[in-house]
Amino acid sequence: MAKKKVRKRKAVTSKKTGRKKTARKTTGRKSRRRTTSAARAKRRAAGWRRYLRWRVLAPAVLVLMLAWVAWLDALIRVQFEGKRWALPAQVYARPLELYAGAALSPSAFRQELEWLGYRYRYRVDEPGTMSRHDGAFRIYQRAFRFWDGEAPARLIDVRFGDGRIEAVTDATRGTGLDIVRLEPLRIGGIYPTHREDRILIQLDDAPQELRQALVAVEDRQFYQHHGVNP
Known part of the structure; x- marks a missing residue:
């Protein structure tokens, strides 16, 4: 190892004590510069290694995560693709058209309303209810989506x-109506191959016990995760 060069300072006499002070031995400036430069180079090399490590590892981790998500999506599709269900096509009878001059007796009209599930009420205040006074009927027509548009619920x-x-009038406005179509009678459905019929309901309409049973059987942590429970 090369010996460090030192420089001796001259002795200085103190004016107060009269004693001589000996200068301390110090390392040379060149040696200090070399040490500092080597440390900087070492830190710079370590920083580059960390930078390159993350530059390579981060994309690799991202690619692996994307591949895992794609594999998981394909697995879920395979599991559930064959378990789709379809609602049967509904088949309806011809809608009953009401207009002045139509050949229809009160008894036949009452029978049509009963087939459609209309209920007798003294006060007709909700869709699907009716009342009869002498030779006139008051019905609260249900809303229905026909092929040419939506028919609103109204009192007639x-x-x-x-x-x-003799006449068809809007009971709320008191104005005459040219023609009114009642909702048609459902007479059947065209079912898919598995011959299943399903009724879609809102979650709030399902009993609380049924929801709790489904969660307990299918996924007890349903309300804790974000869609995938490993």
Whole structure:
């Protein structure tokens, strides 16, 4: 190892004590510069290694995560692709059209309303209810989506005479109506191959016991995770 060069300072006499002070031995400036430069180079090399390590590892980790997500998505699709269900196509009878002059007796009209599930009420205040006074009916028509548009729910009066409809009026506004179509009677459905029929309901309409049973059987941590429970 090379010997460090030192420089001796001259002795200085103190004016107060009269004693001589000996200068301390110090390392040379060149040696200190070399040591500092080597430390900086070492730190710089370590920083580059960390930078390159993350530059390579981060994309590799990202690629692995994307591959895992793609594999998981394919697995879920394979598991559930064959378990889809379809609602059967509904088949309806012809809608009953009400207009002045139509050949329809009160008894036949009452029978049509009963087939459609209309209920007698003294006060007709909700869709699907009806009342009869003498030769006139008051019905609260249900809303229905026909092929040419939506028919709203409304309160109407139908008056009969001589086996025909004499007038159809809007009971709320008191104005005459040219024609009114009642919702058609459902007579069946075209079912898929597995011959299943399903009724879609809102979650709030399902009993609380049924929801708790489904969660307990299918996934007890359903409300704790974000969609995937490993």
